[in-house]
Amino acid sequence: MVVDLRSDTVTRPSEEMREAAKTADVGDDVYRDDPSVNELERRAAEMLGKDAALFLPTGTMANHVAIRTHTDRGQELVCDEHAHAFKWELGGAAQLNGLQTHPIDFGEDAVPEPDRVEEAFVEEGLHEPGSGLVCLENTHNYRGGVAVSKDDIDAVAEVCHDHDIPFHIDGARIFNASVALDTPVADLVEDADSAMFCLSKGLGAPVGSMLVGDQAFIDAARRARKLFGGGMRQAGVIAAPGLLALENRENLSTDHENATRLAEGLEGIPGIETNDPDTNMVVADVSGAGYTAEEFVAEIERHDVLAVPFTETTVRLTTNWDVSEGDIESAVDSVRTALAD
Numbered sequence: 001m002v003v004d005l006r007s008d009t010v011t012r013p014s015e016e017m018r019e020a021a022k023t024a025d026v027g028d029d030v031y032r033d034d035p036s037v038n039e040l041e042r043r044a045a046e047m048l049g050k051d052a053a054l055f056l057p058t059g060t061m062a063n064h065v066a067i068r069t070h071t072d073r074g075q076e077l078v079c080d081e082h083a084h085a086f087k088w089e090l091g092g093a094a095q096l097n098g099l100q101t102h103p104i105d106f107g108e109d110a111v112p113e114p115d116r117v118e119e120a121f122v123e124e125g126l127h128e129p130g131s132g133l134v135c136l137e138n139t140h141n142y143r144g145g146v147a148v149s150k151d152d153i154d155a156v157a158e159v160c161h162d163h164d165i166p167f168h169i170d171g172a173r174i175f176n177a178s179v180a181l182d183t184p185v186a187d188l189v190e191d192a193d194s195a196m197f198c199l200s201k202g203l204g205a206p207v208g209s210m211l212v213g214d215q216a217f218i219d220a221a222r223r224a225r226k227l228f229g230g231g232m233r234q235a236g237v238i239a240a241p242g243l244l245a246l247e248n249r250e251n252l253s254t255d256h257e258n259a260t261r262l263a264e265g266l267e268g269i270p271g272i273e274t275n276d277p278d279t280n281m282v283v284a285d286v287s288g289a290g291y292t293a294e295e296f297v298a299e300i301e302r303h304d305v306l307a308v309p310f311t312e313t314t315v316r317l318t319t320n321w322d323v324s325e326g327d328i329e330s331a332v333d334s335v336r337t338a339l340a341d
Helices: 015-023 035-047 059-070 114-120 150-162 174-181 215-227 236-245 251-267 293-301 325-340
Strands: 052-056 076-080 100-104 131-137 167-170 194-198 209-213 281-285 314-318
Touching (some): 015 236, 035 052, 035 209, 035 236, 052 215, 059 131, 059 167, 059 209, 059 215, 100 114, 114 150, 131 150, 251 281, 293 325
Parallel strands (some): 076 100, 131 167, 167 194
Antiparallel strands (some): 194 209, 281 314
């Protein structure tokens, strides 16, 4: 049996989700006629403590709809140098939104000092476009699933608002952060002007992401979604599983526990060093075992464990709701056998 630890995006929808898709009430969402989508948006907004929400097919689209809605062309987007919206979304800030990106180092904790953010701001003038948006990622993918606390988020939000610059949270896995920090998700986004989260990662839905904010922002974002090709018709067939996904938050703590088991198991193998995972991501440095990340991934795949190269010497392994405690034990044994061979 293959243990797939490439990502929490590889999960299969439950039978309940499949049945919900089959029997969903549907209507044309562009006309706001889909009752399943409307209910999903209502519940997402309520859960995150915002006025309104918008259903989108992907997290990438959600991020760039938000960026488009908050900014004017030519402005600067301030974000981490390893932010997903900067590194892994095909330059969408520039290609889709006409922005310059001003990346700074948020550090291993995935959150910058407010002074560091303020230093990055550019005031609009005759020769300078001005800073248009600050984006913070929680949890932070490239930093190994780090969960950013409410106090740290609020400190960044305060300096943004002192300069009348909007603040967006890329919360693709923010429910993981909420569970890890034992903090209601609404508290984590309380001072953000907008936030997005994915239904299709740890929450287990087959597709879909949500964007939340005040009513005026969501009304404008709806137009931007249409511009980007995200106007959907009978979208209830994917919204209905999303409604069930919102109830899967309790599964995330199991994923986190399994990530800790995985990290501890891999640490026991000579030549492998791992992070102490906050959430469901384990980053393993395999250079001590004499492998590049690519070589290591290829070797363990031959022993039925799937992972992804992260850097030249590190590998990311992500737990998810299709992976049990027994699967973790099996994966550790398979990696040990692979390196011994």
